[in-house]
Amino acid sequence: MLPIKFIPKYKHRTAVSADNLCLAFIGAQLLVHPDGRLPVASDLPAHDTAEISVQIGSVTGQACVLMAWHEKTSYAASLQAIGLRAAWGLIADSHYWIAARAQQLLTFDRQHRFCGCCGTATTRMPKETARECPACLHRAYPRIxxxxxxxxxxxxxxxxxxxxxxxxxxxxxxxxxxxxxxxxxxxxxxxxxxxxxxxxxxxxxxxxxxxxxxxxxxxxxxxxxxxxxxxxxxxxxxxxxxxxxxxxxxxxxxxxxxxxxxxxxxxxxxxx
Ligand SMILES: [Zn+2]
The missing domain is CATH 3.90.79.10 (Nucleoside Triphosphate Pyrophosphohydrolase)
Incomplete structure (x- = not known):
């Protein structure tokens, strides 16, 4: 389960600080240290090359940030990229469920780049977990x-x-x-x-x-x-x-x- 003190949020980030909890994906795979620790910002590929950087919540005041890069992006040799199933039991349980939220939001973002009604490219809503079509104003939300x-x-x-x-x-x-x-x-x-x-x-x-x-x-x-x-x-x-x-x-x-x-x-x- 998500930690009791986790507060969901959705806010675009222009930078990531050293104390952020980073849910970082290369393609569909989560970056972790071999001992199950999540990376910190300084371990990751350059922030300005990320396809997405969104704060997806906070836990006891610490911001949780989803970042993702395309699957061919290179990353630090000290990290490994693993599927979410493989992360179950390797990373701390509280971090696992935040990573699971991150992956679902990433999947949503990647699968709704175009409007399902008219085919126009959609844009991310600034403060809402949604993508909107600028042509017909259709909004898509993550599917559960x-x-x-x-x-x-x-x-x-x-x-x-x-x-x-x-x-x-x-x-x-x-x-x-x-x-x-x-x-x-x-x-x-x-x-x-x-x-x-x-x-x-x-x-x-x-x-x-x-x-x-x-x-x-x-x-x-x-x-x-x-x-x-x-x-x-x-x-x-x-x-x-x-x-x-x-x-x-x-x-x-x-x-x-x-x-x-x-x-x-x-x-x-x-x-x-
Ligand atoms: Zn549309």
């Missing part, structure tokens, strides 16, 4: 795509599944994107039925987590099994099974909401 995750419990078992995209052996709770016009609850019932063919009830809220790949917001629930045999959806679900505490498969990483959701499910079935 809600996705639901649901852990189904039955007696002392949990339904866990694996997608063909998961690392070998890893199982997780079911998940899917919310469709246009749909409530989160409707998305839960639809996704579960599509992915494994079962019906559930007693949906309860667990929590949410930003999932910046590239701009999702994961909304997690726990539900009770009602009826149906597991039928994995072809192409989407490679395998789905009921697991008890004694035969758990490998779970998603400990920083993920999926891991914490499954731990909460295990605590619930243990208390039955």
């Amino acid at each position: 795509s809600p996705a639901i995750m649901v852990l189904i419990k039955k007696d002392r078992q949990l339904l866990l599944a694996r997608s063909p995209h998961f690392r070998s052996g890893v199982y997780s709770a079911l998940a899917g994107f919310v469709e246009a016009g749909e409530s989160c609850e409707e998305a839960v019932f639809r996704e579960i039925y599509e992915e494994v063919g079962v019906k559930v009830s007693k949906l309860s809220w667990f929590g949410s987590q930003s999932h910046p790949f590239p701009h999702s917001l994961m909304l997690a629930f726990i539900a009770d099994y009602v009826s149906g045999e597991i039928i994995p959806q072809e192409g989407e679900i490679e395998d789905a099974q009921w697991f008890g505490p004694e035969n758990l498969p490998e779970l998603p990483g400990k920083s993920s909401i999926a891991y914490h959701l499954i731990q909460a499910g295990l605590a619930k079935i243990a208390s039955k």
